[in-house]
Amino acid sequence: MRAWKRPVVPSVPGHSDAPRLHDTATGKIVEARPTDIARLYVCGITPYDATHIGHAATYLAFDTLQRAWLDAGYRVHYAQNITDVDDPLLERATATGVNWRELAESQVELFRTDMEALGIIPPDDYVAVTEVIDEIAAAVDQLWDAGLAYPVDTSDALPGASGEPTADIYFDIRQAERQAPWKLGEESNLDPATMLALFAERGGDPDRAGKRDPLDPLLWRAARAGEPAWPSKAGAGRPGWHIECSVIALKELGTDFTVQGGGSDLIFPHHDMSAGHAAALSGHPLAGVYSHTGMVAYQGEKMSKSLGNLVLVSSLRRAGVDPRAIRLALLAHHYRADWEWTDAQVGDAERRLARWQAAFGAPAASAPGSAAAVVARLRAALTDDLDTPRALAVVDAAAEHPLDDPALLVRAIDALLGVAL
Structure with missing residues (x-):
């Protein structure tokens, strides 16, 4: 799948x-220092209603991380998935x-x-x-052969090619904990009752008979009637949610990559389970650091497709809002908040953008401040x-006083904050 055009990131x-x-x-602040290349995986969209401000905040956070790595002299290898077959998409x-x-x-x-x-x-x-359906199906086969997967009878599934009954395939958490370098909850640190509640709320099926x-x-x-399906040794069907990210991350980045990222609503079950699948498949931890962004609310509720309280980036752009102002509005909040x-x-960000543009023009004639220090x-x-x-406060303060080399700061704002003045 093609991505989009890469912005020019100036060197400073x-x-x-x-x-x-x-x-x-x-729960600690740790150094995200790559051993070679900075390897980053961020969970992508399910493309049925993109892109709201909550999405944008997440991808901007990890864009900022990439810019920090690049400025530190590291090369970056970044992978992202698209969940382009899943229940919400099919339902929409x-x-x-x-x-x-x-x-x-x-929507992509x-x-x-x-x-x-x-x-x-x-x-x-x-x-x-x-x-990557074939790769996912092969991973399910590998887990089955290792005794880490099992069938659950499925009354509404289509019969196999020879008329035999088919079944859904599930991951055996307890067996995986005995065999793989992973324990359920080691990323989320949640208690069992909270896990059960979130699992039911976020696409799981804790009450499914036969598990x-x-x-x-x-x-x-x-495979069910009216749903897309692909062949596999387990029978025709399609992937579960968590295994897809495990397979794509391992395929593109390998094991023990630098940072796994996404919104905080993915911590459990998605990231806990993805890490478990990956550890069971590879025998290694998935990532060194698990980083998550906060949730964005609107009109008193978490912004979500299910509630319909979305502020879409495309709608703001159609209304004439400068994308740089959207970016500054998001950067005004800490990524974890x-x-x-x-x-x-939006108005606050537009005024900030205008102040910066006015401030960083020609070098000061006398008593200038140091742009390098800024x-x-x-x-x-x-x-x-x-x-x-x-970071925005640093630039705001610099805009109040003349600088010896405003062009240097302009390059740094573009490189590090992604705002071209």
Whole structure:
């Protein structure tokens, strides 16, 4: 799957230190220092209604991480998936009478357009689930052969090619904990009751009869009438949610990659389960750091497709909002914070953009401040757990006084904050 056009990221004299990030698994701020190339995986969209401000906030956070790594002198290998076959997409396609593939492609194209407008660095590997069905099916077979998967009878599944009954395939968590370098909850640190509640809320089926453990996740869904399906040794069907990211991440980045990222609503079950699948398949941990963004609310509720309280990037752009102002409005909030979007934030960001553009023109004639010192403070803010509110405050303060080399700061703002003045 093609991604979108990469923005030009200027080089700036000097360099940052390796960024430090909050690691969800340990609850600590840790150094995200790559051993070779910085390898990053961020979970992508399910393309049935893209791109809202909550999406944009997540992808901007990990764009900022990439920019910090690049400024520190590292090469970056970034992979992202597209969940282009899943229950919500199929349900929306049925409800609107649109072919599910056409719906997915239209929303992926809208997402590409939004990301390019916002200046988000694209993934090197932008992989749709439908492009790696064979690899996912092979991974399910591997887990089956290792005794880590089992069937659950499925009364509404289509029969196999020879008329035999087919079954859904589930991951055996307890057996995997005995065999793989992984324990359920080692990333989320949640208690069992909370896990059960979130599992039911976020696509799981804890009450499914025939499962060995209520939290065992689906690996392969047997074919149903009216649903897309692909052949596999387990029978015709399609992937479960968590296994897709495990397979794509391992395929593109290998094991023990630098950072696994996504919204905090993915911590459990998605990231816990993806890490378990990957550990069972490879014998290694999935990632060194698990980093998560906060949730964005609107009108008093978490912004979500199910509630319909979405502020779409494309709608803001159609209304004439400068994408740089959208970017600044998002950067005004720390990536880990939960916060609420208001229409007033666009105006605040537009005024900030105008102040910066007016301030950083010709060099000062006398008693100038040091642009290099401002760049150093900007770098320090971003390497400290991607503290973008502090970074914006650094630039705001610099705009109040003349600088000896405003062009240097302009390059740094573009390189590190992605805002071209």
